[in-house]
Amino acid sequence: MPEAINLIELKQLIQRLRENDRRAAARLITFIENGGPDQAKHIIKEIFPFTGKAYIIGITGPPGAGKSTLVNSLATHLLNQNFKVSIIAVDPTSPFSGGALLGDRIRMKDNFQAKNLFIRSMANRGQLGGLAQTTKDVIQVLDAFGSDYIIVETVGVGQSEIDIFKSAYTTIVISVPGMGDDIQAIKAGIMEITDIFVVNKADLPKADKTVAEIEAMLDLSGRIDINHQQHCVKIIRTEGWRPPVIKTIAFRGENIGELANLIQKHKDHVKKTGILEQKLRIRNRHYVAEILKYILSKNIEKMVFTNPDIEKLIEKILTLDKNFDPYTISEEILKEFLVRYL
């Protein structure tokens, strides 16, 4: 059983969150991770009026592309400009969450900078509402915390990464020279939602070739619809913005300032053109859709495991009769029972 949170404790934690208490932020995130949407609900309702200020950057790329190093360099650059930065490192393949292990990730110049940085790793621990949903809730907490920038770093380019990316205002995809297969992977789904391409480890051979390959892909993709509909999921692509391709050498901070400038340029662009507001609208739709799916899933589980009439229906599957396969039975349940459970 996840630890429950009471309203008085919650209000105190949120007060402390607003006073830049990082332990309060960590605690609230843990509540969300352990308690799922049922617990997150109470937290989000309270902090909601304090959100809407942070700028959210999504960064992804294949293992070995130097994501963490690049994120660290970028964060350091933003800290030097006196911004408050939060990093959420999402690893769907790891079972470990927390902040402790990441404490040494960035070498801080002074305490002032340390106070302006918050790092949290998030793992796939069978989150009750799914990793993308949890990430959305955690972003809200770090927004109310007063972050100027929230960097969401994810491993790989699978569906869960794409779902997480839907929360970002500027999305960055990292590759490294000579990774032909990964370019293929990028093609598969992430191409449409990338705002800036980074070819990291640009001191390796073939960096320029990789840049050229990405540029060629961008030429091929041609005009991009502003509302790209795919599996009923709208993805906003920034009209009037051809994603730049930039070479970096993250481990020695090379071209990180230029990357930060590109982010700023993209930020200005999406604000000026109204695309940011559209992105927010679409993010909110996904947010609501995920919450609704969670509530309904919970009701379905309950129904399927407690209703004796439904039990009788499902029993029929065991007969292996042609008319009682799992799909037909499901359709029958949907028609006969589900409406009453809502």
Place this chain on the structure above:
Amino acid sequence: MPEAINLIELKQLIQRLRENDRRAAARLITFIENGGPDQAKHIIKEIFPFTGKAYIIGITGPPGAGKSTLVNSLATHLLNQNFKVSIIAVDPTSPFSGGALLGDRIRMKDNFQAKNLFIRSMANRGQLGGLAQTTKDVIQVLDAFGSDYIIVETVGVGQSEIDIFKSAYTTIVISVPGMGDDIQAIKAGIMEITDIFVVNKADLPKADKTVAEIEAMLDLSGRIDINHQQHCVKIIRTEGWRPPVIKTIAFRGENIGELANLIQKHKDHVKKTGILEQKLRIRNRHYVAEILKYILSKNIEKMVFTNPDIEKLIEKILTLDKNFDPYTISEEILKEFLVRYL
């Protein structure tokens, strides 16, 4: 767009599937992987009467534990006993599916054995209905194919593995000597559903210590409820069966015969005690629940992205007004709209 399947072609494919045509099996699985539950529905409805004969074994463990080698050894052992064996290698962290890469996994003695083996890898490509759901459908295809044993091999011990495991009749967890952390990971959720523990690479030091640690955990877990309710998900634990812990050295086939004997013993046990039928009942409930979730999720996406009244409601989130946070808005949509969409 996934390639559509017509009923005549489907009937021909199923005819060929029943005649032991492996290409037909591969084709049907590809249809399921690409088309999701909407396509799987038509396939499952047709093959359903031919299912129910295969015995399903689930095998998991951390990376490096030697899962594939063990699965190969076990499959070879079963092939030598003239059984027809299918292997589904599920890797939630990989974007690649297919069968070709795995062709050389097992060195076949002769063509007869080759005809009795089917191997398929399944990756997490953002399956429309989720990986666990796709796996259930694929199991049905390989059951109708006439497999005596279907071995489902998964990487890691995360939630997706546990979901996949709910389809298995005998579940095997592999660890290796000296993997303290992984024992912790096993504790976290998979302990309750494991029927046989394997300590592989038993030629390494500390093999006996690892065996002792697992035995100690089993002592601690004490009496186990036959219906273990967790997050509204019932998991059947085999009453009257203390999971044996067995040492193997898979790469040279050591103790694989003994492992096969334990599987047979467990199979006899679950059949005799009626637990197998109970497992089937629960598997069918999960099956139905997953299908219902898929149908509802699809409806939610459609609703949230096409209904103008709902659009207006979601717009309110942008005001950052305390009364219009995403959770409150979701609850309102649930009450006001969702019923009409079912």
